[in-house]
Amino acid sequence: QVQLVQSGAEVKKPGASVKVSCKASGYIFTGYHIAWVRQAPGQGLEWMGRIRPDSGGTYYTQKFQGRVTMTRDTSIGTAYMELSSLRYDDTAVYYCATECCSGWRLNYWGQGTLVTVSS
Amino acid sequence: DVVMTQTPLSLSVTPGQPASISCRSGESLLHTDGKTYLSWYLQKPGQSPHLLIYEVSRRFSGVPDRFSGTGSGTHFTLEISRVEAEDVGIYYCMQSLPLPWTFGQGTKVEIK
Numbered sequence: 001q002v003q004l005v006q007s008g009a010e011v012k013k014p015g016a017s018v019k020v021s022c023k024a025s026g027y028i029f030t031g032y033h034i035a036w037v038r039q040a041p042g043q044g045l046e047w048m049g050r051i052r053p054d055s056g057g058t059y060y061t062q063k064f065q066g067r068v069t070m071t072r073d074t075s076i077g078t079a080y081m082e083l084s085s086l087r088y089d090d091t092a093v094y095y096c097a098t099e100c101c102s103g104w105r106l107n108y109w110g111q112g113t114l115v116t117v118s119s
Numbered sequence: 120d121v122v123m124t125q126t127p128l129s130l131s132v133t134p135g136q137p138a139s140i141s142c143r144s145g146e147s148l149l150h151t152d153g154k155t156y157l158s159w160y161l162q163k164p165g166q167s168p169h170l171l172i173y174e175v176s177r178r179f180s181g182v183p184d185r186f187s188g189t190g191s192g193t194h195f196t197l198e199i200s201r202v203e204a205e206d207v208g209i210y211y212c213m214q215s216l217p218l219p220w221t222f223g224q225g226t227k228v229e230i231k
Contacts, residue, residue, distance in 0.1 A: 035220070037168075044225045045160075045168065045211055061120075061219040095167055104215050105158045107179070109167040 002026040004034075004096050004110035011116045017084040020113045022096030029077040030054040032100040036070065036081045039112075040092040050099075051079055086117045121145045121214050125223035132202040133231045140226045142195045142212035149192060149216075156215040159188060159197045162225075163208040171210075172197065204230055 007021040022034065035050040049060035051070040058070045069082045079096060094113045097106035122145040132138045148155045159172040170179045172188040175195060185200040199206055207230055212223040 044209075045162075045213075045222045047213075047220045047222065049219070059218055097168075102173075104154075104156050105170060105173045106160070106168075106213070107170055109169060112167050 002098065002100055002108045004098060004108055006094075006096060006110040006113045009114040009116070011118060012086050013119055014086055014088060014117055016086050017082060018086060018115050019080055019082040020094050020096075020115070022079045022081070022110050024077045024079070024098060024100075027098070027100045029072075030074055032098055032103065034070075034072070034079040035097050035099070035106060036068075037095045037097060037106070037109075038092040039095070040089070043092075048081070053079065083115075086115075088117050091115065091117045120219055121148075121217060121221050123212055123214055123221050123223040125210075125212060125226050127226060128224060129227040129229070131229050131231050132199075134204060135201050138199040138202050138206075138228060140197045140210055140212075140228075142190075142197070142223050144193045144195075144214050146217075147192045148214050155191060157188075157190065157195050158213050158215065159186075160211045160213060161206075161208050162211065163205075166208075168211065199228075202228070202230070 003025045005023045010018050012018050030053045033050045036048040038046050051058050053072045072079045096110040124143045126141045148157050155175045160168040162168040176188040187198050189196050209225040209227050211225050
C-alpha cells in the first residue's frame with residue numbers, strides 16, 4: 001500500500017531554515033510528482049509546489065519562490081522540502097502528498113509535520 | 120492563480136439528512152483531453168486530508184457511495200446523500216488544471 005511518512009515536529013527561530021522529509025513506499029517513487037501543502041493553525045490548505053522525482057524538476061508558487069527548495073533522493077525514495085528565512089507566520093503543518101498513481105490529483109498524503117517558528 | 124470559492128463555509132446537518140457544498144472556479148477546469156480536473160478532499164479532525172472525489176464525479180477507492188460529485192466548467196457540487204457522524208470535518212475542493220494548483224477555503228461540516 002502507498003505510504004508517505006514524514007519527519008517529526010520542528011521548532012525553529014525566526015530567520016532559520018527547516019528541512020522536512022517525506023519517505024515514500026508502496027509505489028515507484030520516480031513515477032509521480034510529490035507536492036507540498038501547508039496549513040497554518042486554524043486555516044485552510046495551501047499548495048506550495050511540487051517536485052518530479054525522476055528529473056528533479058520543480059514548480060514553486062510565486063509566494064514561496066526564493067525561500068523554498070524541494071529536492072529528492074531517489075536511492076531512498078525520499079522527498080525533501082526546505083524553507084528558509086523563517087517567519088512567525090510560517091508556523092504550520094506541512095504535508096507531502098503524491099499524485100501516485102494517476103497524476104492530476106493528490107491521492108495519498110503524509111501525516112504532516114508541525115513546524116513552529118518561535119523566538 | 121485560479122481562485123476557488125466554496126459555499127457555504129459551514130454547515131450543520133442532522134444525521135441521515137443530505138448535505139451539499141458548492142465550489143466555483145475562476146476559469147474553466149476542462150482540459151483539452153476532455154477531462155475536468157476538480158477534486159474534493161475531506162480533512163477529519165486531527166487528521167491529514169484525504170481524497171474523496173476526482174475528475175468532478177469519480178469516487179476514489181474506498182469512498183462510500185453516499186458521496187457524489189457533479190458539475191462542469193466552473194461550477195461544481197459535492198453531495199452527501201445521508202450524512203453520518205463520521206462525515207464531520209472540513210471539505211475542500213481543489214483545481215489541478217493550471218499550475219499552481221489551488222484549494223477552496225474549505226467548508227466545515229458538523230452534526231446537529
